[in-house]
Structure formats: C-alpha cells, structure tokens
Amino acid sequence: MNSSMAMKLFNILLFCTPIYVGLTLSISAHAGGIGLxxxxxxxxxxxxxGPAPATLAxxxxxKGPDLFYAGNKYRQAWLETWLQQPKRIRPAGMFYMNHIKPGPKRNMVDTSTLTEHIQLNKKDAKAIAATLxxxxxxxxxxxxxxxxASISPGPLGEMLFDKxxxxxxxxxxxxxxxxxxxxEVYTAGKRLxxxxxxxxxxxPQAWDPKIWMxxxxxxxxxxxxLVNYIIKLSKESNDE
Ligand code: HEC
Ligand code: HEC
Structure with missing residues (x-):
C-alpha cells in the first residue's frame, strides 16, 4: 500500500470512528435495556x-398498560423522567371497578388498594426508555x-371536552x-x-380492542x- 492510499484509509477511518462508536453505544444501551x-x-x-387483550376478562x-407500542405512544424524554419518579396517571388504577368503595355521596377511590410503581435509577431509566x-x-x-398545531382549541376546547x-x-x-x-389528561401532552x-x-379500539372509551x-x-386543548392543559399544569 503506498503512503497516499494509507492516508486515505486513515482519513476514512477517522471519519467513520465517531459514527461507529456512537452506533455501538446506542445499540449497547438498547441491548442493556432489554436485559433490564x-x-x-x-x-x-x-x-x-402484543396483542392487546382480546376479551373483557x-x-x-x-395489571399495567401495554408497552409493546411504547415507541409509537410515549415521548422518550418523558419515559426517562417518569421511570425515575413515577406518579399516578390513572386515579383509580388500571380498572376502576377494582379500586372503588362506597362513599357518603358517591363512590370513592380506595387508594389503599393502589400500589406505588417501581422506581429506577437514572442509568437504568435511560436504557429502558431507549428500548421502549x-x-x-x-x-x-x-x-x-x-x-x-395551528388549529387553536380556543374557548371551545373545554366545551368540546366537557359538554x-x-x-x-x-x-x-x-x-x-x-x-x-x-x-388524567392534564399530563397527556407531556407524556404522549x-x-x-x-x-x-x-x-380507541384500533389500539386496544376491548377498551371502554x-x-x-x-x-x-x-x-x-381536542388534542391541542390537551396539550394546552399540560403547558398550564406543573404536574409531570
Ligand atoms: C407490579 C406491576 C408492575 C410492574 C412490575 C411494573 N409496572 Fe409499570 N405500571 C404498572 C401500572 C399499574 C401502571 C399504571 C400507573 C398509573 O396509571 O398510575 C404502570 C405504568 C407504567 C408506565 C407509564 C405508562 C402509562 O401509560 O401509564 C411505564 C412507562 C411503565 N409502567 C414501565 C414499566 C417498566 C419499564 C417496568 C420494569 C422496570 C415496570 N413498568 C414494572 C404496573 C407495573
Ligand atoms: C367511558 C370513558 C371514556 C370516555 C367518555 C372517553 N375516554 Fe378517553 N380513555 C378512556 C380510557 C379507559 C382510556 C385508556 C386508558 C388507559 O390506557 O389505561 C382512554 C384513553 C384516552 C387517551 C390516551 C390517554 C393516555 O393517557 O394514554 C386520550 C388522549 C383520550 N382518551 C381522550 C379522550 C377524548 C378526547 C374523549 C372525548 C372525545 C375521551 N377520551 C372520552 C376512557 C374514556
């Protein structure tokens, strides 16, 4: 090999290395996520x-939301944060009928039947978020x-959502x-x-055939x- 060819090869390698290293790092973070x-x-x-539940039973x-299409659904940055600091998203759990009790006026959530979510450290949350x-x-x-995004919900947004x-x-x-x-939808803009x-x-049934929405x-x-109204709620809310 003459010296100019060697130089060319060297340049090519030099150019490729960061890409190559970057690629291996993201692949290994992802592989780490699967292990985690x-x-x-x-x-x-x-x-x-998949697939999602095919019967009501x-x-x-x-026990928890389906994650096999997590990459289509969630914002990766939110996944990473939430897995380190999980907060309740469904006020009455996955299936509300399992978590309500009679109250003085109407049914109330029986919070004693709801459990805290597992909390991950930053490194594991990052790797799992990448895999999801x-x-x-x-x-x-x-x-x-x-x-x-240019279709403003205007004052009608809440009317549509509520009434x-x-x-x-x-x-x-x-x-x-x-x-x-x-x-809860006031955090949905940050999550989804x-x-x-x-x-x-x-x-809704295209995602989850038996869901009651x-x-x-x-x-x-x-x-x-409605979507822009939900995004606006998330901007107004301090909740993650
Ligand atoms: C004991 C059951 C259980 C285990 C184990 C569990 N989760 Fe969850 N997970 C839940 C439930 C229940 C929710 C819904 C929380 C809510 O609505 O407040 C949830 C919510 C989530 C969410 C938020 C998505 C959404 O739409 O609510 C993510 C992301 C998630 N889990 C990832 C994980 C990962 C990653 C692991 C393993 C490190 C894990 N979970 C282990 C029960 C579990
Ligand atoms: C009869 C109850 C019901 C009604 C009415 C309803 N939804 Fe839902 N909605 C649900 C349930 C249940 C889910 C799935 C929750 C889950 O994944 O655990 C859902 C999910 C969603 C999601 C995804 C939320 C998330 O955090 O993952 C959005 C967005 C949404 N609904 C918007 C709407 C809008 C807009 C309307 C009115 C046009 C509406 N819903 C009416 C019950 C309802």
Whole structure:
C-alpha cells in the first residue's frame, strides 16, 4: 500500500470512528435495556409483545398498560423522567371497578388498594426508555395522522371536552376534577405524541380492542382541537 492510499484509509477511518462508536453505544444501551426489562420483570405487569387483550376478562385483569407500542405512544424524554419518579396517571388504577368503595355521596377511590410503581435509577431509566422507544408495532396507525398545531382549541376546547363529547366523564382535566375511569389528561401532552392522541381519539379500539372509551366518530377538525386543548392543559399544569 503506498503512503497516499494509507492516508486515505486513515482519513476514512477517522471519519467513520465517531459514527461507529456512537452506533455501538446506542445499540449497547438498547441491548442493556432489554436485559433490564427482564431483570426488573416488567413483563409481569406489562405486555411487551402484543396483542392487546382480546376479551373483557383479560382486559379487567390487566395489571399495567401495554408497552409493546411504547415507541409509537410515549415521548422518550418523558419515559426517562417518569421511570425515575413515577406518579399516578390513572386515579383509580388500571380498572376502576377494582379500586372503588362506597362513599357518603358517591363512590370513592380506595387508594389503599393502589400500589406505588417501581422506581429506577437514572442509568437504568435511560436504557429502558431507549428500548421502549424502539418498540413500534403500530407505526401504520401513527403515519395515518397529521397533527396541526395551528388549529387553536380556543374557548371551545373545554366545551368540546366537557359538554359536547363528554370526555370529562372519564378523564380529569385538573387534579381531582373529572372522571376516574380513564387517565388524567392534564399530563397527556407531556407524556404522549400528538399523533398517538389523534389516532387514539379517532379509534380507541384500533389500539386496544376491548377498551371502554367509546369511538365518538369525531370530525378531523374537532380531533385536532381536542388534542391541542390537551396539550394546552399540560403547558398550564406543573404536574409531570
Ligand atoms: C407490579 C406491576 C408492575 C410492574 C412490575 C411494573 N409496572 Fe409499570 N405500571 C404498572 C401500572 C399499574 C401502571 C399504571 C400507573 C398509573 O396509571 O398510575 C404502570 C405504568 C407504567 C408506565 C407509564 C405508562 C402509562 O401509560 O401509564 C411505564 C412507562 C411503565 N409502567 C414501565 C414499566 C417498566 C419499564 C417496568 C420494569 C422496570 C415496570 N413498568 C414494572 C404496573 C407495573
Ligand atoms: C367511558 C370513558 C371514556 C370516555 C367518555 C372517553 N375516554 Fe378517553 N380513555 C378512556 C380510557 C379507559 C382510556 C385508556 C386508558 C388507559 O390506557 O389505561 C382512554 C384513553 C384516552 C387517551 C390516551 C390517554 C393516555 O393517557 O394514554 C386520550 C388522549 C383520550 N382518551 C381522550 C379522550 C377524548 C378526547 C374523549 C372525548 C372525545 C375521551 N377520551 C372520552 C376512557 C374514556
């Protein structure tokens, strides 16, 4: 090999090394994440491979949300933070009927039956978040959506969410205000991708065939307004 060829080779190697190192690092973080999911036995409560529950009995017994499409659903940065500092997202747990007790006026959540989530250190949370972000079995559903941030919810946003479509019967728009059989939505903008929200609102059963959220057959413009309203709530709220 003459010296100019050797120089060329050297330059190519020099150029490639950082990319190569970067690639191996992200691959190894990801491989580490798979090992950690096993180590912490996350699959004892979460489905890491599909499909979603196909019967009501299976739905009611589900211990934690399905994670096999986590990469289509969650923001990776939020996953990383939440896994280090988990906070309750469903005020009455996975299936509200398992966690309510009679109260003086109406049913109340029996918080003694709800358990705290496992908390991870920063390194493990980062590796697991990277692995979860790579789990994308529902990319086709996400690609069918186009979020339009310019459609302002305006004062109508809350009207749509509360009075017109009755979403508030199941979802809280601020702590303690709203229904309890769904997730709190005032943190959803921080947790979820806008495309996931659009798709889920379009057809909840496409994601989770037996879930009790009804398909409201909304016109596209109102779906955009609702998603932008939910994102606005998250910006106003200090909750993570
Ligand atoms: C004992 C059961 C159990 C185990 C084990 C468990 N989780 Fe969870 N996980 C839950 C429940 C229940 C929720 C819902 C929390 C809520 O709504 O407040 C949840 C929520 C989550 C969420 C938030 C997603 C969402 O939409 O609510 C993530 C991410 C998550 N778990 C990841 C993990 C990972 C990663 C592991 C392993 C390190 C793990 N979980 C272990 C029960 C569990
Ligand atoms: C009958 C109760 C019910 C009604 C009414 C309802 N939802 Fe839901 N919604 C749910 C349940 C249950 C889930 C799934 C929660 C889970 O993953 O554990 C859900 C999930 C969602 C999600 C994903 C949230 C997340 O945090 O993962 C969004 C966004 C959402 N609903 C918006 C709406 C909107 C907008 C409306 C009104 C058009 C609505 N919902 C009406 C019960 C309801």
């Amino acid at each position: 999911l096993k180590k912490y036995d996350c699959a004892s409560c979460h489905a890491l491979t 299976a739905l009611w017994q589900r 972000a790579s789990m994308k079995t529902h990319t086709a559903l996400i690609q069918a959506e186009k979020h339009d 017109i479509y009755g979403c508030m019967a199941c979802h809280q728009i601020e702590p303690g205000f709203g229904g309890m059989s769904g997730t 991708t806008p495309e996931f929200m659009l798709s889920y609102i379009r057809n 009804p398909n409201a057959h909304l016109p596209d413009n109102n779906k955009q307004k």
